[in-house]
Amino acid sequence: MPLYQEQTIKVHNSLTGKKETFIPINEGHIGMYVCGPTVYSNVHLGNCRTFMSFDMIFRYFRHLGYKVRYVRNITDAGHLVDDAEDGEDKIAKKARLEQLEPMEVVQRYTVDFHNILEKFNFLPPSIEPTATGHIIEQIEIIKDILEKGYAYEVNGSVYFDVVKFNETNEYGKLSGRKLEDMIANTRELTAQDDKKSPQDFALWKKAEPEHIMRWPSPWGDGFPGWHLECTAMSTKYLGETFDIHGGGMDLKFPHHECEIAQAEASNGKSPVKYWMHANMLTLNGKKMAKSTGNSILPGEIFSGENDILSKPFSPGMVRFFMMQAHYTSILDISNDALLASEKGFNKLMDSIKSINSLPIGSKSDFDAPSWRQACYDAMNDDFNTPILIAKLFDAVKHINLIKEGSETITKEDKEILFDTMKSFVFDVLGLEDKQSSNADSEKLSGVVELLIQLRKEARENKDFATSDKIRDQLAELGIQLKDGKEGTTYSL
Ligand SMILES: [Zn+2]
Numbered sequence: 001m002p003l004y005q006e007q008t009i010k011v012h013n014s015l016t017g018k019k020e021t022f023i024p025i026n027e028g029h030i031g032m033y034v035c036g037p038t039v040y041s042n043v044h045l046g047n048c049r050t051f052m053s054f055d056m057i058f059r060y061f062r063h064l065g066y067k068v069r070y071v072r073n074i075t076d077a078g079h080l081v082d083d084a085e086d087g088e089d090k091i092a093k094k095a096r097l098e099q100l101e102p103m104e105v106v107q108r109y110t111v112d113f114h115n116i117l118e119k120f121n122f123l124p125p126s127i128e129p130t131a132t133g134h135i136i137e138q139i140e141i142i143k144d145i146l147e148k149g150y151a152y153e154v155n156g157s158v159y160f161d162v163v164k165f166n167e168t169n170e171y172g173k174l175s176g177r178k179l180e181d182m183i184a185n186t187r188e189l190t191a192q193d194d195k196k197s198p199q200d201f202a203l204w205k206k207a208e209p210e211h212i213m214r215w216p217s218p219w220g221d222g223f224p225g226w227h228l229e230c231t232a233m234s235t236k237y238l239g240e241t242f243d244i245h246g247g248g249m250d251l252k253f254p255h256h257e258c259e260i261a262q263a264e265a266s267n268g269k270s271p272v273k274y275w276m277h278a279n280m281l282t283l284n285g286k287k288m289a290k291s292t293g294n295s296i297l298p299g300e301i302f303s304g305e306n307d308i309l310s311k312p313f314s315p316g317m318v319r320f321f322m323m324q325a326h327y328t329s330i331l332d333i334s335n336d337a338l339l340a341s342e343k344g345f346n347k348l349m350d351s352i353k354s355i356n357s358l359p360i361g362s363k364s365d366f367d368a369p370s371w372r373q374a375c376y377d378a379m380n381d382d383f384n385t386p387i388l389i390a391k392l393f394d395a396v397k398h399i400n401l402i403k404e405g406s407e408t409i410t411k412e413d414k415e416i417l418f419d420t421m422k423s424f425v426f427d428v429l430g431l432e433d434k435q436s437s438n439a440d441s442e443k444l445s446g447v448v449e450l451l452i453q454l455r456k457e458a459r460e461n462k463d464f465a466t467s468d469k470i471r472d473q474l475a476e477l478g479i480q481l482k483d484g485k486e487g488t489t490y491s492l
Pocket residue numbers: 034035036230255
């Protein structure tokens with residue numbers, strides 16, 4: 001029996017504002033879409049936190065035995081500066097400033113994004129589609145929305161008619177806004193504006209002659225509006241209605257609101273069963289912004305090269321720090337908070353390593369099965385990682401008491417303790433103890449170097465039996481020695 005049949009998950013659904021029992025559309029399968037990065041600069045630590053929250057959620061579903069199709073896109077066109085309706089494409093602007101091809105910008109920052117996520121031990125999504133790879137699908141949706149009467153074409157651009165849509169549907173239901181209030185609070189359109197109402201948003205924008213990122217369409221050369229790509233890619237890979245759509249809190253309006261409108265206008269269905277939003281990361285109590293200097297890049301945390309920090313912190317430790325807050329709460333990062341967290345992280349890792357050597361007793365002072373269920377209960381309650389971590393530290397306390405001899409544990413309970421700790425710490429929270437694996441690889445290379453030296457001495461003494469034995473037995477362990485002019489090297 002898969003684990004998911006024994007556990008009931010509740011998720012906070014941003015659409016209803018309530019915690020709801022999670023029931024996937026197709027039993028045993030989950031479709032999850034998360035808005036990915038716009039790749040025009042190095043990935044922001046706050047974005048890493050959002051993606052990390054969904055990586056943890058993805059990991060927990062997989063741990064429970066669900067088959068998850070996790071789609072996280074790459075925005076490589078259409079996202080305009082300041083998320084505005086007019087203005088330059090973020091990627092085209094960067095390309096102009098740095099005198100690069102837009103696709104060079106995209107490649108550079110996609111690679112950066114993947115490198116950072118790999119350091120943080122993210123699992124890759126099942127599909128990572130790009131906006132530019134789905135222009136045809138986007139054009140098809142625009143045609144569909146035009147046909148249904150919820151969009152209009154002006155001078156080579158196509159706009160979504162929010163007022164018309166709101167007559168039959170509810171624009172603003174995700175963000176809790178009312179269209180009347182939105183209209184009352186916006187200034188009048190200027191004469192040169194193509195839009196009928198300020199709330200209308202672009203599905204397709206005409207490309208001015210200087211605009212380099214352009215595609216042909218039935219309405220002339222142009223490029224898709226930013227909101228459209230997510231509707232196109234989520235529908236293509238997950239269907240017209242799917243289980244979970246996630247993203248940062250800042251995307252709720254207008255981006256996700258517009259996604260709902262586009263999907264409902266084109267196929268008449270509400271696209272998503274559970275909307276989930278991750279909260280932001282602040283630095284020293286203030287919003288992060290490059291312009292004020294109150295900003296830190298992931299790479300700077302790992303290297304310690306930022307005045308805000310007194311030392312470098314490992315990616316695993318930073319991940320642990322982020323997991324200590326619930327994904328819907330604001331988390332503040334500071335040097336002191338990281339230092340405090342590091343102590344806890346090291347204690348947890350040391351504790352896991354000591355479980356195997358715990359003595360076995362005839363009775364348990366530690367009720368491992370109830371503790372294991374308490375760990376699941378924490379995660380089942382809207383992925384409450386801070387409560388889970390508190391439960392893990394309950395176990396750490398018992399491990400120490402057993403080590404001291406003040407408590408005992410049976411063989412069965414020790415096995416449950418070890419398996420559960422490993423599952424939640426490594427598989428679900430995705431923590432890695434890189435420090436010790438670095439130390440291990442240093443030790444390994446020291447040992448291999450020593451054997452290379454002993455082999456060299458054996459050969460100098462014409463003791464070929466010994467030198468061959470060293471080479472062959474290392475080869476059996478998967479370590480290949482290579483003799484060259486510069487001496488002997490090895491590879492794993
Ligand atoms: Zn999106």
